[in-house]
Amino acid sequence: MWEGRCPEGMAAGSFSPLACTRGGRETAPRTIFQRVLDILKKSSHAVELACRDPSRAEHLASSLQLITECFRCLRNACIECSVNQNSIRNLDTIGVAVDLILLFRELRVEQESLLTAFRCGLQFLGNVASRNEDSQSVVWMHAFPELFLSCLNHPDKKIVAYSSMILFTSLSSGRMKELEENLNIAIDVVAAHQKQPESEWPFLIITDHFLKSPELVKAMYAKMSNQERVTLLDLMIAKLVGDEPLTTDDIAVFLSHAELIASTFVDQCKMVLKxxxxxxxxxxxxxxxxxxxxxxxxxxxxxxxxxxxxxFPGLLERVVDLLRLIHVAGNDTPNVFSTGGCVKAEGDVSNMAEGFKSHLIRLIGNLCYKNKDNQDKVNELDGIPLLLDSCSLDDKNPFLTQWVVYAIRNLTEDNSQNQDLIAKMEEQGLADASLLKKMGFEVEKRGDRLILKSTSDTPPL
Structure with a gap:
């Protein structure tokens, strides 16, 4: 809700200041709002003429001031007062306000008074729709899609924030389908969050609405720029690791998101070799x-x-294959995937490519957790020697050794074939005994057979 001062500088007897005070809101007669609407319509005509004839724009100061004060009156009257919201809506004030705001975008003037009127108009639409489903429907009917297309990419941060608030307030599950048909609006919201991460409204629209619609996310992802995709994926991560656990409904939705993410990764993961x-x-x-x-x-x-x-078809195979490719590439020539040699004391990871190798190994470990088929598949792909060979200090991959330990633990749990392979590698000098010890294993010879034996009951991670 937005609240401000009462209207000033208007014609004597136009309306009572009580219309804008908390105590007088519900006593404001309908005639006051009719007068305010009449002033808006008259002032709108002046703005419309200025849009047609730019030479008139410099004489708009008084009209813009009147428009601003009208919007302030309406905005304040709607605060926590459904009676006023309904009265104002029933006069078709919402339609007049939206038309006026769309005219503002056509004005070619650099006046602070225009921005102020613009902002107050959006605040009014936000307040009239707040907690009022009938008003939300009317705002949506008039504002979608033109107002959002005009405002969500506006250079003024407040206009972007206020229009985002209106979109958040007006959205419902039934209206999400319309967004799928107007993807530019949804993408503009992501771009707004990318530019203004401190603004709560774009963030809430994405997390509370967009991420609950797998169809919308899939359609958006196909059309977005790569920077916008990163922004959306960051918010998906924020939802996954947030303080609130995923609900049953969230899980159903994220299973659909998982299909998009996994299939896209399988198809495009070799792009990182660039x-x-x-x-x-x-x-x-x-x-x-x-x-x-x-x-x-x-x-x-x-x-x-x-x-x-x-x-998921092909996911594990592609991850192991990609780990091998970047491991070889990092050893061949100095590049972003080459081993850094030592761990930075500050542990700062600023480049998105840093930690990539660690995350590949983490994903292999997760995919093999209590899954015999995947454990065997990594063995078939010669992934175990690759993992052991990847275990070295690397300032570009914090916790690399720990993730290798974790992956080997999951690969060998209740899997004698993988245990035997590592034991034979140690005997042949292909596996470091000190590394195995760090993992909680040691190799013991029993007769003619080598046994990989656990030295602890609890995995390190």
Whole structure:
């Protein structure tokens, strides 16, 4: 809700100041709102003429002041007062306000008074719709889609924030389908959050509405820029790791999101190899693919989503294959995937490509958790020697050793074939005994057979 001062500088007897005070809101007669509407209509005509003839724009100061005061009166009258909201709505004030706001975008003037009127108009629409379903329907009918297309990408931050508030207030599950047919609005909301992460309304629209519609997210993702995709994926991660656990309804929705994320990663994951070339060091498509991996790591950390991703066609094979490719690429020539050599004391990870190898190994570990088929599949893909060879200090991959330990633990749990393989590797000098000890294992010879034996009951992670 927005509240401000009462109207000033208007014609004597236009309306009573009681219309804008908390105590007098519900006693405001309908005639006051009719007078305010008449003033708005008259002033709107002056704005319309200025849109047609730019030379008139410089004489709009008094009209803009009147419009501002009218919007302030209406805005304040609607605060926590459904009676006034209904009276104002029934006069068709909402339609007049929306038409006027759309005219503001056509004015070619650099006046602070125009921005003030613009902002107050949006605040009025937000207040008249607040907690009032009938008003929300009318606002939606008049404002969608033109007002949102005009305001969500406006250079003024307050106009973006206020129009986002109106969209959030007016959205409902039944109106989400209309957004699918007007994807530019949904994408503008993501872009608004990208530019103004401190603004709560775009964030709430995405987390409380968009992420509950897999069809909308899928359609948006196909049309967004890679920077916008990263922003959306970041919010998906925020939802997964938030303080509130996913509800049953959330799980059903995120299973659909998991299909989009996993299939996109399987199809595009080799894009990250572009980053080995200096000329593609900031390739946005590759960076978006990296963020897909981050989402998959958080999804597989959720037991309700893990089972679906463990059997997702081609996912495990592609992850092991990609780990091998970046491991080889990092050893061949110095690039973003080369081992850094030591762990930075501050542990600062600012580049999105940093930690990629760790996250691949984390995902392999998650996909093999209590899953014999995936344990065997990693063995078949020669993934166990690859994991052991990846275990080294690397300032670009914090906790790399710990994630290798975690993955090996999950690969060998109740899997004698994988245990035997590691035991034979240790005997042949292909596996470091000190590393195995760190993992909680040691190799023991029993007759002619080598046994990989656990030295602790609890995995390190």
């Amino acid at each position: 980053l080995t070339s200096e000329q593609h060091a900031e390739d946005e498509e590759a960076l978006a693919t990296i963020r897909l991996l981050d989402v998959l790591c958080e999804m597989t950390a959720n037991t309700d989503l893990l089972g679906y991703l463990q059997v």
